[in-house]
Amino acid sequence: MKMEHIEESIFNYIKSDSPYALLIDGDWGTGKTHYISNTIIPKIEKKGVIRPIKISMYGYDNLKDIKKSVENEILGNNELLEKAITTAQELDSDFAKGAGNAANFLKSRFNSKKLIESVGKIILIVDDLERISTEIELNDALGMIHSEFMEKLGLKVIFITNSKEIKNIDFKKIKEKVIDKTLQFKPTIEFSLDEILKTNSNSFFMENKDWIYKMISKFNESLNLRTFQTIFSNFNYLDNVITKKLALEDKDIVNKIRKSLFLNIMVLTKEAKEHKELNVYFDSSIAKTLFFDSRYISSANDLKLEDLLGNKDTKENKDSESSRFKNQINEVYHNKEKEFDNHIFYFNGVDDYILHGFYDEKLFEKSFEKWHALFFPIEDLGNIKYISNFKGMKDTELKDRQVEIFNKIKNGDYSFQDLLEVYSYYIIFNENDLFLIEETFEEVEAIIVDKLLIKYQKASREDISRFSLYKDQYRGEEWINNLDVKFSKQEKSRLKEEYSKILDEVFSGNYKEKNSKRGNEIIFELLSENTYLDDYILCVDGNSEKLRYFLSGETFTKENISKKSVDKILEKLNRANRPESLGKINNYNIDNLEKEIKKWSSE
Structure with missing residues (x-):
């Protein structure tokens, strides 16, 4: 059914002498209630021929409350007055009970008169049939509305529901007794x-x-x-x-x-x-x-x-x-x-x-x-933001941007993070035959990697974190793996240089205590690979106690320590391999150093 016919059908029903109700049926979320409340009800009120009242079946546990709610809507009864009368009738006072009974009698007479006057002048809209309580039989609810309001008062009734959600009953069979026509509510997006x-x-x-x-x-x-x-x-x-x-x-x-x-x-x-x-x-x-x-x-x-x-x-x-x-x-x-x-x-x-x-x-x-x-954008061919929108470019524009970006790379104009982003773009361009500049991709890649290695020497925590995210994103790809290896080698070289100076300070007695730094596990490789043990430990005037004190103050990540290096150090410090010329105090101090280093072995 076309949506433009829904309104016409509703008003045709209102004008008709049909003794049955009208059903509007549609899926949840299609806007049935919104349409009735914001389009149909205002138009009914504007015509002034019949008064619309609306209730939802949701929230009621018995037929009596549904009936009372509809009557209150018809009569415009004040709920506070209803409550006051009921309370007065329940009080342990003859005067209060009498006043409550008198008020209730007058209200009943007044309501009866108003109900009689409402015949044929009201249309009742009942929403959410599918949400009726499990304490109420839907068949009984429809029967009550039909008997009390359609037959006795001549009310027109429109039911709104999503019949797909009415479970465990034969709704089609039930509705035939009360409902004549069904309007399928399937609005278009435009509507x-x-x-x-x-x-x-x-x-x-x-x-x-x-x-x-x-x-x-x-x-x-x-x-x-x-x-x-x-x-x-x-x-x-x-x-x-x-x-x-x-x-x-x-x-x-x-x-x-x-x-x-x-x-x-x-x-x-x-x-x-x-x-x-x-x-x-x-x-x-x-x-x-x-x-x-x-x-x-x-x-x-x-x-x-x-x-x-x-x-x-x-x-x-x-x-x-x-x-x-x-x-x-x-x-x-x-x-x-x-x-x-x-x-x-x-x-x-x-x-x-x-x-x-x-x-x-x-x-x-x-x-x-x-x-x-x-x-x-302010025109800047070297701004890397814009190459992501390459699909809207012509070949010449993309080429010009790639060339200008490459020139800025060579001039060192980009940060570490910008270089990573450019590198990832150029990889994708190359893989999709969109790398348009005259230099070969390998030539450009080599320059980008060199610039990244230079920037990595002074990389911030944010730079390192961004690279970690790129590793996760491009996991398994050759370019990111190669870059990771180069960074690792460079970082290792830098750390060896830094900690060689620290060890020199330790053995010379000039070291000032500092907080542990990232990568300090390289110390064990330095001790195993260089001549520190021979020059400063396994000698007559050895400084093993200085090294032990330094190591005990450092915090290491055990997983990052080379097992091979630790084993090599321990083998060399073993009493059986020490020079015979060492004195007893030297051997005692070396024993303590050996115990300290064993803490970081994999055993």
Whole structure:
């Protein structure tokens, strides 16, 4: 049944002399109640011929309460008055009981008169038939309404339900006694959108109605009204936040960022509402840690360039913690509709508001800067943000950007993290025949790696953490494995140089106590590989006590200590292998040193 005929059918029923009820049947979330409450009831009231009253079957445990509730709606009875009369009748006082009985008698006479006057002048709308209590037989409830209100008072009755959710009874057989016609409520997305917008005063919706309809229709075969009411509600709040902050911006910029925000909210709200099992990834450490400057990618998920290309369907990716989440987002929304791709941007903090109702407004300023740089960029061919949007470029533009970025690499203009990002992009370009500059990829790769090794010497904790994330993301790929090996070798060389100086200070007596540092396990390799034991321990004027004291003050990670090195040290310190020229005190001190080192053996 077409939606435009629903209203006509309802008013035809109201005008008719049918002794039966009308049924509106539709799935949950399609907007049945919203449509009746916000479209049909106001129109009935405006006509003024018949008065609509509405109740829900949800929450009642017996027929008496349902009947009383309907009567109160018809009569407009005051619930406080009802309670006062009942209380007075129950009090242990002749006067109170008498007053209560008198009031009840007068009320009953008045109500009887009003009930008689209501005949044929009221339409009763009964919602949520499928949610009726298990304490009440649906057959009895329909029978009571038919007998007490349709037959005795001549009320018209409209039932609203989702018949698919009425279990364990033959509803079709039951309804034949009371219900004549059934209207199937299956609204189109356009119809439902119009219904929502009727009660929403945000100018953005009316000014961009066709655009919103296009975006919603592209990603939804049907529309769950509750989901989209939530989308519009979330948008209203966040839109109010950003438009205040953008009061001085150009109108075109404001409208474009509002479109970006709407799509961001549409995607994340829909996924949160309809795929609750994925909600954990909104708050995952991966989602919060990674931030990519792309109009396709941001802090709300961990999509990467290769995900957009769709060529990384490895077992590792399928099995990773976030694969379900990123695949859901990527496969459903991205690269399906140009207008979507040209506007989507995931603003930092929006996911927190959608899930928890909290938005840190300070986050918007940073997001706005990134958004503005993407959609209204100052021309800078070397800005690595823009190569992620290569699909919208011509070959010549992508080549120019790759060349300019390479020039900046050679000049040392990029940070450690920027170089990692460029390297990952160039790997993907090379794998997909999109590496367009004249130098060979191997030549460019060698220069990038050299620059990364230089930057790694002074890498911050944040740099190290970012590299760890890249290792997780590209696990098993040759380029990241090779880079990890080179970093490890360089780090080992640096640590050996640093701790060689420390050991020299220890044995010379010039060492000043410091906190343990990352990588101090290299000490055991230095002691086993160099001549420290011969020069400073296994000699007449040995300094074994200084070394023991130093080692006892250090904190080591046992898993990072070379077993081979420790075994070699212990073998050399063994009494059987010591020079005979050592005195008793020297041997005693070396025994204590041996005990200290044995703490870190694998035994």
